[in-house]
Amino acid sequence: MALPIYASPLERAWHYTYLVICALIFLFLIAPILIIIPLSFNAEAYFTFSEKMLRLDPEGYSLRWYDRLLTFGMVAPDAPRDAAWWSDVWHNASWVRAAKNSLIIGFFATLIATVLGTLAALGLSRPEMPFRRTIMAILISPMIVPIIITATGLFFFYSMVGLAHSYVGIILAHATLGIPFVIITVTATLVGFDQSLNRAAASLGASPTRTFFQVTMPLIMPGVISGALFAFVTSFDEVVVVLFVAAPEQQTIPRQMWNGIREQISPTILAIATILVAISVALLTVLELLRRRSERLRGLSPG
């Protein structure tokens, strides 16, 4: 991106303007996410930086909103913080229950989406696959069809077959929503996959199963894991289907946030938001490491 030596002064000026514009756009992208982090430590119940916060006075900061995440919904939040208190948190605190639900639903949805999605991606990337394009289009469509339409359809269908208000119903729905991501990432990995490796394994006497687990699998693993991460995040972030088909027992984190945002956006919402941002950062790191590993395995130049 360095300027060529023959650049005119006008071009130079434009070049620096361009860099400033880019910096502003990056700021636009990242600032909203960063701004909520300090605000979640606000000692006051407001969404602006108090003077104490700006002066970096420790009194302006507090963990009270994080504490609220634990105490909200408890039977006896003011009891002394002993084992009974923590058991109360574990069983009754709304956000803790929501987190448990999110993890359970996310885990099973990811499992289904990843297993079925990876198998299908293996089939789809074989050159002899019939109706490849059409089938691919159908399998990707859950990502494209507006979520409100999916949720509406599921509401009627689940009511008819008795899956509404059940964990299974939400898990199946979230698995469906996560599948396109698994297909996309795994097929992308398989594009660079050398099919002659499979043939070599077969000619050396390996059964197809053994070939899959010992040759194919390790090579496409980074793609599978990043697909699984996408599927998990999709489930972890999904609120509309939960709004339409879940019962109160299946309240998830986004569902709880939805309530909180509409009723009272107290900084508690910012506290949970900050935790979610931290989780995204962790996931992103894992993904980046996987990408590097994948590039190394496939002999591409490291980034």
Added chain:
Amino acid sequence: MKRMLFLTSTLMCVGFAAAAQGELNIVSWGGAYGASQMEAYHKPYMALTGIKINSIDADNPATPIKAQVEAGNVSIDIADVEPSDLVRLCDEGALEVLPIDELPDGADGTPAADDFIEGGLYDCGVGTIVYSTLIAYRTDTGVAPTSSADFFDLEKFPGKRGLRKGAKYSLELALMADGVPPAEVYDVLGTPEGVDRAFAKLDTIKDQVIWWEAGAQPPQLLADGEVVMTTAYNGRIFNAMMEENQPFALLWPNQIYDFNLWVIPKGAPHKDAAWEFIKWSTDTQRLADQAGFISYGPARKSSSPLVGLFKDGKTEMGPHMPTNPDYVADALTTDIEFWADHDIELNERFNAWLAAS
């Protein structure tokens, strides 16, 4: 795959087992009102019977009922609804018909049928509170509105307004602000010209309105300074004033009265337990108890003498109740039949009006 099926079916069983032990899913309006029900009814009842009560919040608890009944999967045992929704749902067969003669007599011996304030007892529902929708405003803007007309006066009172998103309450308020006496509001609103007149009045502030949906939103909008005036439920504003020392005040003239009632959706999973809860929670003492947590009037006449102080132990509730004689003179009582019949068409018109910018 098998293992997963096994795990998920175990999960389901756990879910069912928990539900079988005696739980009640009660849907209400959330916020300070939901909290008052939690304190006055749910917590004592859980302690008394060991039944676990799940309190669920909704913008309007009537809306999930119809959806659940029609779709054939009801998870709600009890919902807290407005009378107009009750009549509508009852007509459509979405509610259980209750044996209301089983309700306990009032503490003074009056039979339940006579003890409830008129409009507080139906064959599909039992009243708990009388509340009012009225104008709330910030007291720190320097000028205080004195009538509903001031709500529409953007010159004297500049700033954003909050209104409940929907035809109900908005149209009545607009007509009263336009000079229609409360007694004639529904006659006027029953004519096409009256509806036009109400919308024309709303037009004058349309671009200054922030529409709220959940009852907890207006106190928040006022507290954040997003609006200077808003329609609100009186109890929510009262609690924000008492508990958070917010600089709010209420404008009692032209308040719009209504009830809230317990109903049981048709096919509720714990129908009998739900009815037991309703019988218990609507006796004289329990209804009076709730008034100690929020400034809503009890639906039984026999409860009124028992209403004491706010939970802070010093505030008399009387002056904050919508039923206070000083406030009822030019109050409007919501016409239940009118809204049961016109809800759909007026809301369609309202949506069209809202969408046209």
Added chain:
Amino acid sequence: MADIPADQSAGIMRAADGRPLKVALARAQTRARRRAFLLVAPLLFFVLVTFVVPIGQMLHRSVHNPTFVDNMPQVAAWFRDTPAGTEPDEAALAALIAYLAAAAEARTIGAVGTRVNYEMQGTRSLFTAAGRRAGRLEAPYREALLDIDAKWGDPALWSTMRQVSTAYTANFYLAAVDRTRDLDGSVTRVAPDRAVYLTLFQRTFLLSALITFLCLLLGFPIAHLLATLPLRYSNLLMILVLLPFWTSLLVRTTAWMVILQGQGVLNNALVSLGIIGDTGRVELMYNQAGTVIAMTHILLPFMVLPLYSVMRTINPSYVRAARSLGATSWTAFRRVYLPQTLPGIGAGSLLVFILAVGYYITPALVGGASGQLISNLIAFHMQNSLNWSLAAALAALLLAAVLALYWLYDRLVGVDNMKLG
């Protein structure tokens, strides 16, 4: 060697087991195809059951509403057997009254009234009122009904009842495009003060187009920067694009609410810097501005990623060649670089547009009244008004638009070329 088939000499190749090679190859290919298909089959079945069937079933609802037929079968039968415009006779009225009484008893009268009310405003109360008194009515029934309400003599009411007396109807699609049937059954526009859906479809597409344009405007420069920087730097900067992409939608929406509120971070900063007065706070939320700003932010990564992957493949020597041939930097950009990015622009724009037209959460939270999109109205009819057939009809129209765009995307870009980070 005597049993060598005679056609060997004709040049037909054979596999080891003696079958003609062509047949063996075809069979092997069939087997390979079947194997490939079997790998895909479980997922295809899964998606059909958990996704395609539910949506199909919902679409069925948009043309199927049997409320009237189910509750008043004999009345519906009378409508079916008589030509349009027939005056109801006493037998038909007797059947109607009997069903009104039965429906009132079974508490389904409200449902029937609501169904008729969808097509003709203000008729619900006719049914509930008549139902309450139907048990006591005596012949002649015509007079008895008119006695309850003169509207029972209105031909428009009977024409409407005739329309709803069939289970299958296209009327919900008419309603979804602000049309209705008049007395003689021909299609007309609804009164302007009731028209809402066309406006909302139009707004949804206009706002989505605006958001797509803004995403392109903001996405193009940074995608270009990312594609031309050395990998070391661009990978770092890429995190700034990927982090929002991986952050919860609700978190990002909340963040914008915190920033854009009247008393929010942005307005407070502007006030304390003295740029605006305390009374002149900018309204950025609960209106279209809020929807556009928040959605642009949320959808921007979907524009940057496809642009970036196309720009990475553009050989910088083309632009240098153009420059060396005398083109100004602007000409070189416009005539040489830009055309090569078109596939990325197309892919990103289509993806952002498709995702934008179906957005629900963000407009619901920051859009106020003027920033609502068609999805919000579908949700309204699903959850508040409970006119599910109308919700399904609106959903069908939206789905048709999205699928058409998706088909276009598949033709132009190919779904298998979709990249995620």
